[in-house]
Amino acid sequence: MTDATNADLPYSEPAGVKKGSLMTQDARTRKRNAAEKRFKAYGVIAISIGMLMLLVLVYNIISRGTGAFQQTFVTLDVELSAERLDKVGNRDINDLRKVSTFGYAPLLREAFEAKVAEHGIETDLSSKDMAGILSPSAPALLRNYVLSTPSVIGETIKFEFLASGRVDGYLKDRVTRDSIAEDKNISPAQLDFVDQLLEVGFVEKRFNMNFITGADSSDARPEAAGMGVSMLGSLFMMLVVLALALPIGVAASIYLEEFAPKNWITDIIEVNISNLAAVPSIVFGILGLAVFINYMHLPNSAPLVGGLVLTLMTLPTIIISTRASLKAVPPSIRDAALGVGASKMQSVFHHVLPLAAPGILTGTIIGLAQALGETAPLLLIGMVGFIASNPPDSIASGLLDPNSAMPAQIYEWAKRSDPAFYERAWGGIIILLGFLITMNTIAVILRRRFERRW
């Protein structure tokens, strides 16, 4: 170690060496500190961009979606004239059925004429154009009402009809007189007429329960479309996922964490599970199409199939979180149970599993929330592209009848050409996110409440 005693510096003191006072920053330090500030600023900018994006997204969803929860209604006094609806006059239901939906349209026209005359509204519109501000579903609604209670024929009854999508858009500032220049469905004169009705209070915008409970509707009637039936579709899918993924996931985790010998087979299973968690969701859709529909001939578009596909997709998530919570239970608990003569199986099922339950539940809820928002695999098993018009009437029909699901319904609306459906899509997102936020909040609360530090 002779070389270490060489005290003389072999080089002259470089210019940058700081022998000066600590109180003054030399040029180099100033430069370095500036670089430090810049670097920190990049971090702040990155975080801000992330926050800003979240803000823009949330603002977008709320500002564009809340409209879907409001709908424009037109109040009309309709005279259900007997001579049009019941020419025979015997109120026989079979005779009443013979009057088609078209037969009810004149009643609406007459009601508009009466209204215009009564309130002295000046308009050049024909009565047919006046009725054009209503949803095309109005006559059918009238007919269903009459057929359900034939005794009302002959009376004049106050009805609230959905306004057409264009009129609704006009009240929500989506449709303007400029934007409808080329539109065949509505004319500026009709909008003037809506203004006049608005003044006398026969057109109004109200909370729209139908959007939450109703079914999807055809392309021509955005105003009648609702999320209700697809919500049920999602519900049935989630039931399938819960009934399958939770027990299978927990069983698999218990085996891997508590019983599995450390060998290459277990290794393969573990690597497999972590890789499955990262397989694109659409691949699970292809699997579902090939196995459940083409091979096993399960019905197309059925929530059962959707649930099966989402189960396979959610399993890795549940297994990973369940194993983490099993791992968090200290070995001393297992030793204590084994020490009093319990079998390994008993120690796991009597002690470890109950202690890990909150963690398992949290993981399961998060897995379910993930499955609830998943769309891509549902497209492949046919849960889009049709109108599920009636809510299922039994559990079997809920599982097996074609249905949509919330995210698939949103996708369906996003693809349609009428911008009125976009509002529905954003509104649907609000509902979907509402469910997701609720589920995640429950998970967070569970975690906070039952979190145990050993």
Place this chain on the structure above:
Amino acid sequence: MNDMRILERDVDAKAIKIAARNVQVFYGDNHAIKDVDVDIEDKTVTAFIGPSGCGKSTFLRCLNRMNDTIDVCRVEGDIAIDGEDIYDKRVDPVQLRAKVGMVFQKPNPFPKSIYDNVAYGPRIHGLAQNKAELDEIVEHSLRSAAIWDEVKDRLSAPGTGLSGGQQQRLCIARAVATQPEVLLMDEPCSALDPIATAQVEELIDDLRQNFSVVIVTHSMQQAARVSQKTAFFHLGNLVEYGETGTIFTNPVDPRTESYITGRIG
């Protein structure tokens, strides 16, 4: 290397490098260092000894403001290097740490080559004008740390591949390369085997020629072997400070005596 060497040591008074007055350190509500006054001399090895948790490492970290990196830590009182208060608002801790280098308990070479480990300090402080100068600094630092002969043929090998003792000497070389005036060592041998410890201790004695060295140690033998001055800390207080020989042979405070003789620890 026996304990009697302390008697032969030269004990001339040296210039005071660091002066600490009335230093208090708080970790949140915990008062970790209480009223510490100490003068640390230039070109001297000063040892901080004391039982675990007595605050010696905490006080060491105050001397180059490494405590700044811990959020809950608060330092009061004056610590001056060459008469300049290092906790003054105008002082840039970065500049301070270039002047007051540090070697840590566990060897912590960067996951870079041996060369880059040593060249790291000179590069960030701009000490070399060109590659040749940098090479020179690296070589000199590695020689100062008594590791040059072992690594000169594999300067581009990763520093993490060295043995524990080599790693620690590499870390010392890394600290020396920034040409500090004071070198702080926080239990530099605690992770090393006896042979590596002996090498590092010998090195510390050599480093005294150029720097003021402050070493925190658990081992009283080590303090006796390498230091000229010793400070004994107990429960956050500086109990006794003086010539190493005096402290170990004729302590004033009964607590120091208890510690030295092994009754507290």
Place this chain on the structure above:
Amino acid sequence: MALGVTGYVILAVLALTVVAFIAAKARAKSAAGGDVRLLHSLPNYYGYNAAMFTAVPALGVLVIWLMAQPMLIENAIFDRLPDHLIEDGFSRNLMMSDVRRVAEGLDVAVSAGAMTEERADRIRTEFSDVRSILGSVGVALGSDVRPEVLSAAQQYRKSSAIGMGWMTGVVLILAALGAFVSVFVSGADFRARNVVERFVLSMLIVAASLAILTTVGIVLSMLFESLNFFRMHPWTDFFFGGQWAPNFRGNSDLSILPLLWGTLYISIVALMVAIPIGLFAAIYLSEYAGPKVRAFAKPLLEILAGIPTIVYGLFALLTVGPFLVSIFGRGEAGLLGVDWMSGATAVLTAGLVMGIMLIPFVSSLSDDIINAVPQAMRDGSLGLGSTKSETIRQVVLPAALPGIVGAVLLAASRAIGETMIVVLGAGAIAKFSLNPLEAMTTITTRIVSQLTGDTDFASPETLVAFALGLTLFVLTLGLNVLALYIVRRYREQYE
């Protein structure tokens, strides 16, 4: 009707199970003379054991039978169908689904009372209009029933009925046998708990192997259909052709290359957004931010990861796309006065939005990885007088590099496999172009478009989706395995 029989069989098995449980428990107790301490296991275990032996083999056979029977019958019937029908251009699948539908229709007609069982067996298309009879009970058929199809359907019903009868017998006998034997052996020395536990363990193993089964299912289902595809379409065109132009009259150009280009281009744009933002966010959160900022900003960023991709898709299509068009498009009316972008769907649209989605993915993974770098490393650097940013750039990041590369690879695999954002935001035009303002298409969008709507599983235009899916699977799997390997190695280094 089939469901009815199956239902009753299941109910009967379950009833037997309950009986076996009670009987075995009682027998064990009486064998011990009422003193349960003399038994090897708790009395309930004898019950579980008996229940298990009654239900599991019987229900297992039932399930296998239900799956195998239709296939066997279909194969048998298919062989008997006259060849000329197939030559007429009917595919096997279409044919069989016709047969199934008519058979089901006859079942419905019988149960609705529109037909007697006897008539359903004898009815002939020559003498009655089967289509209208079935139509009257709510079974709509696409075309008139051919005589061959009708007789095949009748054959189908007959075989089904016979099969069902056999199944009922076999299942019930199995259940009874299981019940009898297991109750019989329930003596004091019988190790009921060990048997039950061994059974539970085997169930756990079955559950764990489901993961493997899923992977095998994915690979096999796509592999078989892909092989079918390559039998109809030259593989050279798929892998090395330059055109994607599916044509449902046949003779399509189906090359993956333009789709792969679109996929990679969009993924690159997304990563160019996500990596710097995510990485800097992670650096800030782990190295600079105080606990309060961290507690606030980290969960907020992670919300971005919890938002379903359909929301991002809509955001791309309806917000970001039109916004970009208002900047780069519309000619004089646009913000830049240029006309470079014509529609809302474009590489940039999808890439930007996907980048936003990936920010939390990159940031939380990198955050974990940066936190795994030992503090000693930072102290060493700070102790030499380097600034925080110098420490991060020259010590922490190089040390964390392998882990960050792993995180980026995982993000890339996400981007490549992402579907909804590109379905709504990227467009449908397959081409090689460098212009990010043009619409392009990706592997995932083409899978969706080839497999939705009216699909014929005998045409290469549909089957190509499976080859695309397989390629996608292999691609993402490769990235994942590599990334997980790198990250695992990285963590071991600091543990």
